[in-house]
Amino acid sequence: MKRIRNSLLILLALTSFPAWSDTPMSYLHTYGPAGDPVTRLNWGLIAISCAVSIIIGLLVLLAVFRKRPPASPDAQGRMPLGRGGNGLPWIYIGVGISTVVLFAVGIWNAVTLAAVSEPDRKPAITVEITAHQWWWEARYRGDSPTQIFVTANEIHIPVGQPVLFKLASDDVIHSFWIPQLGGKTDVIPGQVNLAWLQADKPGTYRGQCGEYCGAQHAHMAMYVVAEEPEKFAQWRADQLANAAAPSETQAQLGHDAFIQNCSVCHTVRGTMAQGRLGPDLTHLMSRGTIAAGLLDNNEGSLNGWIANPQALKPGTHMPRILLQPEELHDVVAYLQTLK
Numbered sequence: 001m002k003r004i005r006n007s008l009l010i011l012l013a014l015t016s017f018p019a020w021s022d023t024p025m026s027y028l029h030t031y032g033p034a035g036d037p038v039t040r041l042n043w044g045l046i047a048i049s050c051a052v053s054i055i056i057g058l059l060v061l062l063a064v065f066r067k068r069p070p071a072s073p074d075a076q077g078r079m080p081l082g083r084g085g086n087g088l089p090w091i092y093i094g095v096g097i098s099t100v101v102l103f104a105v106g107i108w109n110a111v112t113l114a115a116v117s118e119p120d121r122k123p124a125i126t127v128e129i130t131a132h133q134w135w136w137e138a139r140y141r142g143d144s145p146t147q148i149f150v151t152a153n154e155i156h157i158p159v160g161q162p163v164l165f166k167l168a169s170d171d172v173i174h175s176f177w178i179p180q181l182g183g184k185t186d187v188i189p190g191q192v193n194l195a196w197l198q199a200d201k202p203g204t205y206r207g208q209c210g211e212y213c214g215a216q217h218a219h220m221a222m223y224v225v226a227e228e229p230e231k232f233a234q235w236r237a238d239q240l241a242n243a244a245a246p247s248e249t250q251a252q253l254g255h256d257a258f259i260q261n262c263s264v265c266h267t268v269r270g271t272m273a274q275g276r277l278g279p280d281l282t283h284l285m286s287r288g289t290i291a292a293g294l295l296d297n298n299e300g301s302l303n304g305w306i307a308n309p310q311a312l313k314p315g316t317h318m319p320r321i322l323l324q325p326e327e328l329h330d331v332v333a334y335l336q337t338l339k
Contacts, residue, residue, distance in 0.1 A: 024206035027179035031205070032198040034162075034182035037115040041108060048101065116182070119162035119196050126164045127155060131174035131187045133213060133317065134220040135279060135292040140236070149239045150267070152279035154287045156225045158232040162198045175210035178224050184210045199226030206293075215315040221293030235286075242270025243282050246337050254334030257327045265318070268338065278318060284338040291316070302332045 030039045073079050128139040139150045157163045167176050167187045174187040176195060185195040199205065209220040227235065246252045255271070263273035269282045284290075287297055291313055295301035304311075307328060309318040323331065 025179050025208060030180055030182075031201045031203070032181045033119070033200070034116055034197050035180065037112045038183055041112045044108065045105070048105070119164075119198065121162065123164035123196060124158055124161035126166065127157075128166045128168070129155075129176060129187070131167070131169045131171075131176070131209070131213075131220075133171050133315075134209070134216040134313075136220070136222045137170075137279065140239070147240065149236075149269075149282075150280040151239060151283065151287070153221070153289065153292050154223050154225060156227060156232055156235050157197065157199060158229040159199055159202050159226045161229065162196050165195045165197065167193045167195060172213050173211050174213050174220070176207070177210035178205050178207040178222075180205045181224060186211060197224065199224070202226050202228060204288075216313055219292060219294045219313055221289075223288065223293065238286065239283055243268050243338050245270075246334055248333070250330050250333045251337050252334075254327075254330035254332065257323065257331050258334055261321050261323065262331070281335065281338055284335055286339055299332060299336065302335055303328060306331060 027035070028039065028042070030036050071079055126141040128141065130137040130139070136153050136155075137150065138152060138155050140148065142148050165176065165185075167185055168191070169187045169189045171189065173189070175184050176187050177184040178197060181197045181199055182195065185193050187193065203226055205224045205226065207222040207224060209217055211217075213220065246255050258268070259272050263271075263275055265275040265278040267274050267276065267280045267282065269280075273281075285297065289295060290297050290301055291305055291309070294313055295305060305318075306321065306323070308320055309316050310320055
């Protein structure tokens with residue numbers, strides 16, 4: 001009885017309206033020129049497939065229910081022998097229509113590939129994406145070294161402007177996929193692949209690694225935040241700044257504990273923490289999530305993640321750091337100053 005009840009609850013959850021309406025990974029509606037041509041082709045192929053299925057179904061029904069008049073015997077009572085109606089014209093018609101449709105679809109497909117292969121103007125910015133098990137590193141290029149900064153898992157772009165992505169992997173094959181903005185691009189070790197995106201509407205677009213890459217593949221998400229150019233310029237200026245020195249005593253104690261325990265793996269610009277193994281935390285609190293989209297970025301999540309990351313994301317490369325409760329709260333207090 002309990003099993004039946006649980007099954008009904010699962011079915012109810014799967015068929016509920018919120019689950020249907022909350023589809024951040026849907027590719028059926030896109031919001032930029034890197035995805036719109038593919039979406040139109042997708043809907044067109046769906047319409048053609050439905051039309052073909054309906055026409056074939058109607059012809060089958062017509063053949064089933066259409067009856068020929070019974071043959072009459074001759075004067076000797078024998079049934080006449082002869083060939084029925086000629087069906088070759090139907091074959092000619094079917095092959096002709098299919099050829100025209102397939103040829104048109106082939107041309108449409110070629111036009112779509114040409115439209116999404118590159119933007120119609122020079123990209124506004126270039127972002128170098130490095131995929132790790134299991135998070136995304138984003139390095140924003142600039143005209144000079146002072147204009148370069150690194151962030152993780154949350155990619156900001158200006159609305160209405162194409163952005164070029166240079167994709168590389170630090171370990172295994174991954175796949176860069178923001179379905180509401182564009183298609184998938186494989187991220188392969190030892191190779192740099194190119195992709196571009198453009199968001200014509202402000203908003204937050206969820207992405208996901210689209211290639212199985214290990215135990216936590218499902219927890220390797222990213223978010224693309226599309227902002228008006230002025231707001232993006234302000235965000236970029238904020239990201240270029242070094243981390244502010246903590247002013248409160250607890251945060252100062254947390255800074256010291258962070259340098260002692262976390263600086264080997266993480267970078268906080270403006271401090272002695274210059275690690276390269278984990279995400280850059282210089283402006284950690286400007287991000288909406290931690291652990292590649294696994295947890296909301298708040299005090300409780302930070303405490304739980306630092307205390308025992310393996311319990312939340314088994315297999316993650318972040319080790320469990322044995323901190324005393326007071327030290328843990330101090331480190332979290334310091335991290336919350338990194339805005």
